[in-house]
Amino acid sequence: MTEADGAQLVTAALLVIGDEVLSGxxxxxxxxxxxxxxxxxxxxxxxxxIVPDEEDAIVAAxxxxxxxxxxxxxxxxxxxxxxxxxxxxxxxxxxxxIDVDERARAMLLERIPEVELNEARLRMARxxxxxxxxxNELSKAPGFRIENVIVMAGVPRIMQVxxxxxxxxxxxxxxxLSKTVLAMALEGDIAEPLAAIARRFPEAVIGSYPxxxxxxxxxxNLVVRxxxxxxxxxxxxxxxxxxxxxxxxxxxxxx
Amino acid sequence: MTEADGAQLVTAALLVIGDEVLSGxxxxxxxxxxxxxxxxxxxxxxxxxIVPDEEDAIVAAxxxxxxxxxxxxxxxxxxxxxxxxxxxxxxxxxxxxIDVDERARAMLLERIPEVELNEARLRMARxxxxxxxxxNELSKAPGFRIENVIVMAGVPRIMQVxxxxxxxxxxxxxxxLSKTVLAMALEGDIAEPLAAIARRFPEAVIGSYPxxxxxxxxxxNLVVRxxxxxxxxxxxxxxxxxxxxxxxxxxxxxx
Numbered sequence: 001m002t003e004a005d006g007a008q009l010v011t012a013a014l015l016v017i018g019d020e021v022l023s024g025x026x027x028x029x030x031x032x033x034x035x036x037x038x039x040x041x042x043x044x045x046x047x048x049x050i051v052p053d054e055e056d057a058i059v060a061a062x063x064x065x066x067x068x069x070x071x072x073x074x075x076x077x078x079x080x081x082x083x084x085x086x087x088x089x090x091x092x093x094x095x096x097x098i099d100v101d102e103r104a105r106a107m108l109l110e111r112i113p114e115v116e117l118n119e120a121r122l123r124m125a126r127x128x129x130x131x132x133x134x135x136n137e138l139s140k141a142p143g144f145r146i147e148n149v150i151v152m153a154g155v156p157r158i159m160q161v162x163x164x165x166x167x168x169x170x171x172x173x174x175x176x177l178s179k180t181v182l183a184m185a186l187e188g189d190i191a192e193p194l195a196a197i198a199r200r201f202p203e204a205v206i207g208s209y210p211x212x213x214x215x216x217x218x219x220x221n222l223v224v225r226x227x228x229x230x231x232x233x234x235x236x237x238x239x240x241x242x243x244x245x246x247x248x249x250x251x252x253x254x255x
Numbered sequence: 256m257t258e259a260d261g262a263q264l265v266t267a268a269l270l271v272i273g274d275e276v277l278s279g280x281x282x283x284x285x286x287x288x289x290x291x292x293x294x295x296x297x298x299x300x301x302x303x304x305i306v307p308d309e310e311d312a313i314v315a316a317x318x319x320x321x322x323x324x325x326x327x328x329x330x331x332x333x334x335x336x337x338x339x340x341x342x343x344x345x346x347x348x349x350x351x352x353i354d355v356d357e358r359a360r361a362m363l364l365e366r367i368p369e370v371e372l373n374e375a376r377l378r379m380a381r382x383x384x385x386x387x388x389x390x391n392e393l394s395k396a397p398g399f400r401i402e403n404v405i406v407m408a409g410v411p412r413i414m415q416v417x418x419x420x421x422x423x424x425x426x427x428x429x430x431x432l433s434k435t436v437l438a439m440a441l442e443g444d445i446a447e448p449l450a451a452i453a454r455r456f457p458e459a460v461i462g463s464y465p466x467x468x469x470x471x472x473x474x475x476n477l478v479v480r481x482x483x484x485x486x487x488x489x490x491x492x493x494x495x496x497x498x499x500x501x502x503x504x505x506x507x508x509x510x
Contacts, residue, residue: 019462022300023431024291025478026464031305036279045277047312050286050303053462057302080443081463082450112443120446155465176278188335188367191375195337207274207308208336209281210410223280 010043010173013065016050017058017076017086018154029156030075037163042172043071053077058089066093066149071170073163076154078143080120087144090151091128101127104142111140135165145169174227176205179236183220183243185250186210193242194222197235203228204235265298265428268320271305272313272331272341273409284411285330292418297427298326308332313344321348321404326425328418331409333398335375341406342399346383349401356382359397366395390420400424429482431460434491438475438498440505441465448497449477452490458483459490 014034020026031048038045046069051057058077065072077086091098104125105117112121124141127133134143134150136158143152143162152162183190187208198206204226213219222239226232269289275281286303293300301324306312313332320327332341346353359380360372367376379396382388389398389405391413398407398417407417438445442463453461459481468474477494481487 016303019460019480020464020478021286022290022303023294023433023480024287024289024300025433025435027287031276032279032282034279035277039278045279046307048271048277048303048305052301079463079465081446082453083462116443118443118447120450121443123446124443178278178280180280188371188373188376188379191336191378192373195375198337205274207338208334209275210334223275225274225278 008173010071010171011046011069012038012043012071012073013047013049013069014045015058015061015065015072015074016048016154017053017074018050019052019083021050022052030154030159033156033160034073034075034163037167039176041167042175043170044173044176053083053085055085055089055092058086059093062090062093062149066147070148072149073166074149074151075159078124078141078151078153080123084123086151087126087128090146090149094128094130094146094149096129096146098126098128100125101131101133103127103133104144107133107136107140107142134162137161137165176225176227177229177232178223178225179232181222181224181236181239181243183208183222183246185220185243185246186218187220190220190222190242190246193246194239197238197242200238201226201231201235203231206235206239263428265326265426266301266324267293267298267326267328268302268304268324269300270313270316270320270327270329271303271409272308272329273305274307274338276305277307285409285414288411288415289328289330289418292422294431296422297430298425299428299431308338308340310340310344310347313341314348317345317348317404321402325403327404328421329404329406330414333379333396333406333408335378339378342378342381342383345401345404345406349383349385349404351384351401353381353383355380356386356388358382358388359399362388362391362395362397389417392416392420431480431482432484432487433478433480434487436477436479436491436494436498438463438477438501440475440498440501441473442475445475445477445497445501448501449494452493452497455493456481456486456490458486461490461494 021028035045051061077084127144131144131146150166152159187210207223209221224236276283290300306316332339382399386399386401405421407414442465462478464476479491
C-alpha cells in the first residue's frame with residue numbers, strides 16, 4: 001500500500017445496542033446492510049460490536065471505538081421506552097449534557113399531534129449537547145451525530161434512511177473493489193496455489209469461502225479484493241487461470 | 256439480584272472472525288444461533304465482536320474478551336487456506352506454541368485419504384499446545400478449546416455441531432426465561448406505564464420492540480425476562496394487565 005492510499009483510508013466500527021440480539025430473540029438485520037453500504041462508498045468497516053442495553057457497556061464501547069476508527073455508527077436504543085438509553089449513554093461517553101432538543105421536538109411534531117407528545121415520546125428528542133441531527137424521513141424521530149459518532153435507530157428501514165441521511169457528510173476513501181470466482185473445487189485442493197497468488201499480490205486481499213450448492217455438493221467461492229482496479233484485474237486473472245488449470249488436471253485424471 | 260444468583264452467573268462473548276462479514280459479502284448466520292442456544296442452557300451472551308482476518312485484531316479481541324467473560328466462543332478462520340489464521344492467532348494470544356496435533360491429524364484421516372492430506376489440509380490439524388479438541392462429526396476437522404476459549408468453524412452447520420460438542424463440558428447458570436406480550440399499541444402510548452412496571456420488578460428485564468405487522472400496521476412486542484419463574488409470572492401478569500387496560504381505554508375513547 002502506498003502512502004497516498006494510506007492517507008485515503010477511512011475506517012468505521014458499528015455498535016449494535018440491544019438485549020434482544022444477544023438473547024437470540026431477534027436476529028440482527030442491520031449489520032449486513034451497513035457493511036455492504038459502507039464498503040460501496042469507500043468506508044472500511046473494521047469492527048462490529050453487539051452490547052446489551054446497559055449504560056456501562058455502551059459507554060465503554062463508544063469510547064473504545066471512537067478513539068480507534070474514523071467513524072462509529074450505532075444502531076438501536078433511541079425509542080421512547082425505558083430500555084432506550086443510547087442517547088443518554090452517548091452523552092455520558094462524551095461527558096456532555098443531554099436534554100430535549102427544540103429542533104428534534106419540532107421534527108417529532110411534524111408527525112405526532114402535540115396532545116400525543118407525552119413525556120415518553122419526548123425522550124426521542126433528547127439529544128446530547130453539541131450534536132447535529134440525522135434526519136429520519138420515515139418516522140421523523142431523528143438520529144444524531146456527535147463528533148465522529150453517528151447514532152441511528154434499530155428498526156432496519158429507519159436505520160437505512162438515517163444512514164443515507166448521514167453518509168453525504170462523511171469522508172470517504174477509495175472503495176475496496178471485489179470479484180468472485182467460483183472455484184469448482186474443494187478449498188483444500190486449491191489452497192496451496194491460492195496462497196502463492198496471495199503472496200504474489202500483497203496489495204490484494206484474497207478470501208476462500210467453502211459452501212454447499214443446492215445439490216449438496218461442496219464448492220468454494222474465491223473472493224479477490226483490491227482498491228486498485230489494475231491490481232484487482234491482475235489478481236483476479238491469476239485466480240481464474242489457477243482454477244482453470246485445476247479443472248483441467250481434474251478432468252485429465254478422470255476425477 | 257441476590258448474592259446466590261450472582262454466583263451462578265455464567266457469561267460469554269462471541270468473536271466472529273471474517274473479512275467477508277465486514278465487507279457485507281456474507282451475512283453472518285451464526286450469531287443468532289449461538290445467542291439463542293447459550294440463552295437456553297443458562298450462559299448469558301454479553302457481547303459479540305466481529306473482526307477481520309488480521310492477526311493483531313484477533314489477538315487483541317481474544318485477550319480482551321477472555322479476561323472479561325466466563326467463556327469466549329470464536330467462529331471462522333480454521334479452514335485450510337492462507338486466510339485461515341484463527342488457530343495461530345489464538346496460540347499467539349495465549350503465548351503458546353502451535354503445531355500439527357496428532358489427535359487432530361487422526362481425525363482428518365477418518366475422512367480424507369492420506370494421499371489427499373496435503374500441507375494445506377494439514378493446517379486444519381494445527382492446534383495450540385495444551386488445547387483440547389472439539390469434535391466435528393460432520394467434516395471431522397476439529398475445533399478446540401484452550402482455557403476458556405472455544406474455537407469453532409465458520410460454516411454454520413459445522414459450527415452448530417461443534418457448539419453441541421463443546422456445551423456439555425461448560426458451566427451453566429440459571430437460564431434467563433422470557434415471555435412475550437403483543438401490546439396492540441404504539442410503544443409511545445404505553446411507555447410510561449411500562450416504565451413503572453420495570454421499576455416495580457427490578458429483578459426482571461423488560462424490553463419493548465416496535466414492529467410493523469404484515470398489513471403495515473405498527474405494533475409492539477413487550478418481552479419480559481427473568482431467571483426466577485415467580486418473578487417472570489408476576490412481571491408478565493403486570494404487563495398483560497397494563498396492555499389490557501390500555502386496549503380498554505382505546506376502545507372506550509372510540510380510537
